Amino acid sequence: MQVQGIKLLGSCLILVLVNIGISGGIGGEHSLTFKSLRSYFDTSIGTDVFFEIIYPPELEYTYKLRPAKDFGAPFNASFLEEGIPLVPTDPPHGCQIAKNAKELKGRIALVERGDCSFFAKSIMAEEAGAKAVIIADYHSSSIEESITNSLWAEYYYIEMIRDDTIPSTKTVNIPAGFLLGKNGKMIRQTLKRLNQPFALINIPVNLTYTSLDKLHQPPWLFW
Structure with missing residues (x-):
């Protein structure tokens, strides 16, 4: 009986961990969400968009974007760019x-987060x-880097939503996405160190049937 009770308690704990989520909002800029632990074992791509840097060699990895939630055009088959400057x-x-x-x-803008809304x-x-446009954290004091648990930090996302302070007549007609902070920081720092004005990328990259462990991931970021 005691053993069964322990098993039941363990099962409940697993269910809680698998379904845990944290969300909130900060002003009109964005809401914050964590992926559930189920995502760690899910090999599907979901709603994320991927792109790859093909130059310079120091940045030749596959990167993950979270598309804007309620504004901008989609990153889909109608938007397919190969060798376009970032x-x-x-x-x-x-x-x-x-x-x-x-x-x-005619290129893709890489923008730092802060000072005004994503919209x-x-x-x-x-x-x-x-x-x-790709928007990324850059400063070392970013929320992502302040999270003490490094496992959660790698799965920290920001949902890009419309800014209600801007007139509703204003629209965004280009794709927009958020890039995990460490990636944006490394891309900017590497381009600056190499004195390169841009990186060349392919976007989006079709990885629908590719498991995460098969991707050429940046060594500084655990997915």
Whole structure:
């Protein structure tokens, strides 16, 4: 009887851990969510979008994006770019007219999180002529890096939602996605160290039937 009780308690604990979730909101910018532990064992791709850097060699890995939740165009078969430049914006936060707008036109903008909403950043990137925008954490004091449990930190996501402070007549017509903080930091730092103005990427990469353990993942990030 005692053994059965212990087994039942263990089963309940597993169910709680598998279904645990944390969510909340910060202003009009975004809501915060953790993936459930079920995701650690799920080999499906789900709603995430993947891209790969093909140059420079130091960054040649596959990266995972979380698409914007309720604005922007989708990353799907109608948006398929091979060897397109991923260009860091100037200024990095992308909250004003880009000084390097000419370099962004027809390319993909890499923007730092902060100073304004994701929606506002996406609008500015589109107005600069970018085909898509990728927004990432960069500062070492980011929420992701402040989480003490490193396992949870790698599965920390931000849902990009529309900013209610911007008139409803404003729309975003290009794809937009959020990149895990450590990836954005490493991409920017590596490009700066190599004195490279951009990276070349393929986006999206079709990995529907590829398990996560088969992906060429960045060595600094555990999926």
